[in-house]
Amino acid sequence: MADAVEAGKVAAARRAVDENIKKGQVVGIGSGSTIVFAVQRIAERNKKEELNLVCIPTSFQARQLIHEYGLTLGNLETSPEIDIAIDGADEVDDDINLIKGGGGCLMQEKIIASCSKKFFVIADTRKNSRVLGTTWRKGVPIEVLPMAYKPVQLKINQLLGGNAVLRMASKKAGPVITDNGNFLIDWEFEGVQDWMAVERVLQNVPGVIETGLFLNMTHVAYFGSPDGQVLVRTRKN
Structure with missing residues (x-):
């Protein structure tokens, strides 16, 4: 395979x-x-x-x-x-x-x-x-400031539902750190989404630096x- x-x-x-x-x-x-x-x-x-x-x-x-x-x-x-x-x-x-x-x-x-x-x-x-979320089931990656990860998680869950999960490292203790020194949150969602609306919501959450929606x-x-x-x-x- x-x-x-x-x-x-x-x-x-x-x-x-x-x-x-x-x-x-x-x-x-x-x-x-x-x-x-x-x-x-x-x-x-x-x-x-x-x-x-x-x-x-x-x-x-x-x-x-x-x-x-x-x-x-x-x-x-x-x-x-x-x-x-x-x-x-x-x-x-x-x-x-x-x-x-x-x-x-x-x-x-x-x-x-x-x-x-x-x-x-x-x-x-x-x-x-055909639609996002069909084969990729790990959520939408979101880069966030480390100090803000917890309020960002809460805000995303409140605004969009689903489950915003801090990405943890597999070969070190603690979270994954990006090349920019930030944390990653993976927003797990269900069903078909209005992605432009989702992007606007995420970009307006203080502490969100960028999203994995292109x-x-x-x-x-x-x-x-x-x-x-x-x-x-x-x-x-």
Whole structure:
């Protein structure tokens, strides 16, 4: 099963990179397991074509990948406008809205996506859903200030129902700490949601820094299957 899932990720990554990455671009590099295959493909092409890319990382992991594969590392101070960004997703709905943040890098990922002229995601076919919450059952990740995590939990539960859970670390005592030194809350929900309304509510809760809802941001999504086939979906509006 693991090999089949990986084959889908590789197929999606290679096609997306080959269709979108051009010489001289500023490229946002996302985070997660699928992005590893995208960076590998970018590096393969860079050796043959000298792409002269500037790569902007969304996380410590992305920065390490850029270094490991010999690509040029940039930042938003010197390159505030990004030509294209590539990232993964925890789930994608019919309108190509996303839940992201399972890996804890949602704030940097959303900043990079918002600075990009084109934003596309790559994933295996398990992430392709009709509505959010169908296959991803771990909730909406929300980055919060550590001092505010408890009142944020209470406020979210009061305003939206469901269950706002502080994400705990698996290999250290205590909560997961983001690259920015913050905590993560996962809002577990039931049923179909008005996601624009949910986003407005969450963004207005003091202590919330960013959410893992990426709404009307993604231009194209690539889903790879174990047999190497890739489904390409483009945002309708």
